[in-house]
């Protein structure tokens with residue numbers, strides 16, 4: 001089968017290779033015929049070498065792609081919850097089900113988890129090996145390629161927005177920094193889950209348009225002056241929460257200045273440092289909350305919203321062979337919404 005593989009951290013391209021199809025080896029293994037795979041900023045970070053230290057045993061070349069949906073192609077002997085031909089979305093972690101993290105429902109904390117597309121071959125290919133525990137059957141109204149990026153981008157936004165919604169008694173103004181693949185889902189999740197007033201900021205005009213279309217109450221230009229623009233919209237007090245979907249390009253340095261007393265900085269995008277004087281945690285009692293993807297139930301709930309049309313992914317579809325074009329477009333800010341690779 002064809003697969004887009006990373007051969008070297010020094011190269012900013014993937015190569016389309018002919019590789020053997022994955023095969024079932026464990027009783028709970030499932031092979032999914034990929035219907036669509038989302039291109040994520042994490043893929044760019046992987047290509048730049050960010051995982052070289054996290055997974056030192058990882059051997060190149062391997063296949064990227066961790067936001068996958070498709071159809072069940074083959075199942076292990078113990079698989080009972082899905083059948084060949086079912087349309088499914090794939091939670092990004094293959095989890096064990098018996099460790100403490102799994103039993104707490106925190107799939108991302110699995111002690112024995114595997115992460116196709118990061119720690120082993122992923123979905124930029126015709127077929128993907130995953131596990132039964134990772135799969136959610138799709139509502140008949142949903143197509144794999146239209147929801148694939150919900151598997152990672154979607155649940156990451158969903159998880160953070162659920163935290164905001166859980167805190168939202170008397171909380172009125174929330175800033176969404178960055179309206180790309182995650183941010184535009186975040187706006188829709190906030191809209192569906194909470195009564196907050198949403199202020200969305202992006203440097204890119206296409207992204208600001210997407211913010212308007214997806215339901216932001218105020219759309220402002222990010223970059224220089226963004227703190228003042230947020231203060232203007234919040235009566236000079238600052239926002240109750242900021243969801244930072246960017247995590248780099250100077251945004252982490254801007255966020256603390258946008259928060260009101262008691263406000264919370266939700267870290268979602270990454271790449272730079274959060275540096276806040278500890279005095280701010282005391283006198284202003286601000287909070288910083290980390291977010292790691294989302295658990296299986298976050299994906300179940302997100303798919304329920306998607307099936308009712310409450311959350312829609314804006315996608316730009318590329319054939320798998322054009323993966324490097326998609327990567328260039330993501331680097332160059334020309335990708336509006338989420339890039340989806342279709343084998």
Ligand SMILES: [Zn+2]
Nearest residue numbers: 040042152153
């Ligand atoms: Zn991702």
Ligand SMILES: [Zn+2]
Nearest residue numbers: 096099102110
């Ligand atoms: Zn586990």
